[in-house]
Amino acid sequence: MNVVLGVSGSIAAYRAADLARDLMRQGFTVRVCLTDAAQKFVTAALFETLTGQPCLTDTFEEPQVGRMAHIDWARQADLIVVAPATANTINKLAAGIGDDMLTTIVLAATCPLVVAPAMNPQMYANEVTQESLRLLATRATAIVEPQEGDVACGEHGQGKLATNEQIVATVNAVAVRKKVLAGKHVVITSGPTQEPIDEVRYLTNRSSGKMGSALARAALLLGARVTVVSGPVQVSYPLQAKVVRVRDAVQMLEATVEAAQGADIVIGAAAVADYRPADPVVGKVRRSSEPITLTLVPNPDIIAHVARKYPAAKVIGFAAEPTSELTVAREKLVRKGVFAIAANDVSQPGIGFESENNELVLVTHDQEPISSGKRSKLQCALWLLQKIVVS
Numbered sequence: 001m002n003v004v005l006g007v008s009g010s011i012a013a014y015r016a017a018d019l020a021r022d023l024m025r026q027g028f029t030v031r032v033c034l035t036d037a038a039q040k041f042v043t044a045a046l047f048e049t050l051t052g053q054p055c056l057t058d059t060f061e062e063p064q065v066g067r068m069a070h071i072d073w074a075r076q077a078d079l080i081v082v083a084p085a086t087a088n089t090i091n092k093l094a095a096g097i098g099d100d101m102l103t104t105i106v107l108a109a110t111c112p113l114v115v116a117p118a119m120n121p122q123m124y125a126n127e128v129t130q131e132s133l134r135l136l137a138t139r140a141t142a143i144v145e146p147q148e149g150d151v152a153c154g155e156h157g158q159g160k161l162a163t164n165e166q167i168v169a170t171v172n173a174v175a176v177r178k179k180v181l182a183g184k185h186v187v188i189t190s191g192p193t194q195e196p197i198d199e200v201r202y203l204t205n206r207s208s209g210k211m212g213s214a215l216a217r218a219a220l221l222l223g224a225r226v227t228v229v230s231g232p233v234q235v236s237y238p239l240q241a242k243v244v245r246v247r248d249a250v251q252m253l254e255a256t257v258e259a260a261q262g263a264d265i266v267i268g269a270a271a272v273a274d275y276r277p278a279d280p281v282v283g284k285v286r287r288s289s290e291p292i293t294l295t296l297v298p299n300p301d302i303i304a305h306v307a308r309k310y311p312a313a314k315v316i317g318f319a320a321e322p323t324s325e326l327t328v329a330r331e332k333l334v335r336k337g338v339f340a341i342a343a344n345d346v347s348q349p350g351i352g353f354e355s356e357n358n359e360l361v362l363v364t365h366d367q368e369p370i371s372s373g374k375r376s377k378l379q380c381a382l383w384l385l386q387k388i389v390v391s
């Protein structure tokens with residue numbers, strides 16, 4: 001497994017030398033990238049000698065002529081760990097700035113990221129640093145909390161780089177997580193459907209596709225191959241996921257049945273319209289002073305259909321209900337014949353539709369319901385997939 005160790009300009013940079021060795025002892029191939037400030041404390045030659053690998057320091061460096069090293073290293077990395085991570089580098093990572101080799105590699109990478117902050121306690125407590133760490137955590141970056149103690153500047157407080165043992169343990173945990181779904185195919189339905197009334201109007205709902213997108217990212221972080229069958233959404237899906245775009249429920253059924261053949265896990269996160277207009281009008285319904293009646297017919301139950309057709313797959317449905325009551329989720333579990341239902345209470349402020357956060361309750365046939373707690377949709381998605389694997 002390839003690890004890129006990013007070292008930034010902290011007094012604790014000297015500890016990265018031992019960390020590189022400790023990671024190599026765990027079987028990782030370690031390549032080091034130093035920021036300019038890090039080179040005031042440690043040298044590329046030190047890490048090249050220790051690791052037997054080239055060490056990058058400059059954005060325009062090309063150890064292999066004609067190959068962009070930041071892209072090569074990002075593609076080849078199974079995991080990136082930034083230790084020690086300065087306040088400056090943490091804030092840049094959170095903001096998506098790529099103004100040196102290290103931050104550019106992180107921007108170009110899709111693999112998991114581990115960040116071990118080290119700094120003066122005031123810099124650590126600074127609102128901006130704390131906000132950046134929170135933001136990174138919502139994107140599933142593993143933060144190895146600094147320790148409390150006497151720091152180099154003579155102050156006492158939280159800011160000392162975590163022990164190498166703690167950093168290695170986190171790297172190992174993230175590396176193991178990456179194998180949870182290795183070799184598995186996960187199919188996710190996402191977003192709303194649009195059910196045409198005529199050629200310019202349709203019935204739809206408030207689903208944004210954010211939960212589906214988070215599930216796709218989480219499944220990729222856990223090592224799966226991912227297919228998303230998506231209704232019309234603004235949200236973007238990870239580039240490594242295969243995305244099949246559909247518009248209405250009937251198209252979503254066809255695309256999901258095709259994608260789910262041989263799949264290991266199928267998650268129905270799409271908010272599929274329960275009904276569609278019986279006879280969509282060709283052209284446009286014209287205004288008149290008379291009331292009109294729209295006849296609706298039921299749409300296919302996609303997730304129930306997939307569960308019946310592919311009994312070997314773990315099929316999970318979502319139940320977005322305006323209540324924390326689990327009666328509907330339990331009823332759906334049985335009626336749809338699925339492996340589990342992820343229920344979420346869309347009446348609660350700050351979670352559910354269009355929101356950045358969610359709270360899921362996993363309802364299965366033989367275990368007590370369990371809650372993810374309120375967290376980012378990506379963290380909920382990682383929680384859900386890991387629970388499904390062990391259930």
Ligand SMILES: Cc1cc2nc3c(=O)[nH]c(=O)nc-3n(C[C@H](O)[C@H](O)[C@H](O)COP(=O)(O)O)c2cc1C
Pocket residue numbers: 007008009010011012035036037038085086087088089090118119120123
């Ligand atoms: C002696 C010395 C020690 C420093 N130690 C730290 C530190 O532990 N953590 C930190 O966030 N910044 C520290 N800094 C400040 C950073 O080096 C500075 O913000 C730099 O711009 C960080 O650049 P980088 O994030 O690209 O490595 C230190 C500066 C000096 C001069």
